Amino acid sequence: MSVTECPGGPLLVRGAVRLVGEDGQPVPVRRRTIALCRCGASQLLPMCDGTHRALRPRPEVEDKDDE
Numbered sequence: 156m157s158v159t160e161c162p163g164g165p166l167l168v169r170g171a172v173r174l175v176g177e178d179g180q181p182v183p184v185r186r187r188t189i190a191l192c193r194c195g196a197s198q199l200l201p202m203c204d205g206t207h208r209a210l211r212p213r214p215e216v217e218d219k220d221d222e
Contacts, residue, residue, distance in 0.1 A: 163211055165190035165203035176201065 156170035168189050174182040182201060190203035197204040 161190075164207050165192055167191075174201070 156168065156172055159167040159169070161167060168191060169187065171187075172184060172189070174184050174189070176182050191201055192199075192203040192207075194207040194210055196206040196210060198206070
C-alpha cells in the first residue's frame with residue numbers, strides 16, 4: 156500500500172486496504188486506488204468528490220487593458 160498527498164487535494168491510497176468509518180463499520184472499497192477527502196466538504200465522505208477545487212482560491216488574472 157502507498158499513500159500520496161495531492162497538494163490542495165485528497166490523499167491517494169493505492170493497494171489493498173480495509174477502510175473503517177467513524178461508526179466502526181467497514182466502508183466499501185471498489186477500486187485499487189481511492190481518494191480520501193482532506194477538505195471535509197465532500198458529499199461522499201470519506202471519499203473525495205472534487206469539492207476542494209471549488210474551495211481553492213482562484214489566481215487573479217491580470218487585465219490586459221490595465222497596461
